[in-house]
Amino acid sequence: MRKILGQWVINLKPGILWFFCWSPDFNPHSKVHTHAQIWVRLMHLPQEYWRKQKLFEIVYGVGTLMIIDDATKSRLFGIYARILVDVDMSxxxxxxxxxxxE
Structure with a gap:
């Protein structure tokens, strides 16, 4: 249990599994989900920013990087970069x- 709770989160690609310690009075119906996975489109992005590390740096302020779209990875489409991001909606x-x- 300590090993699992020490990780807090596991990236399941394409999802995230969050770990929380249960309390005796836990009610799953009263738990409010604040995280959502959304696709972010980066329009008119120069090609030098289409590398995985650069895309990660750009979306870091929005949320946790999950997946980079296949067309974005291979640079086939070219109009926008598309990235799946886990966002805290609260x-x-x-x-x-x-x-x-610069």
């Missing part, structure tokens, strides 16, 4: 992401 949500470069 926090601040963003309408857009501004990517600046």
């Amino acid at each position: 926090g601040k949500l963003f309408d857009f992401i501004l990517v600046e470069r």
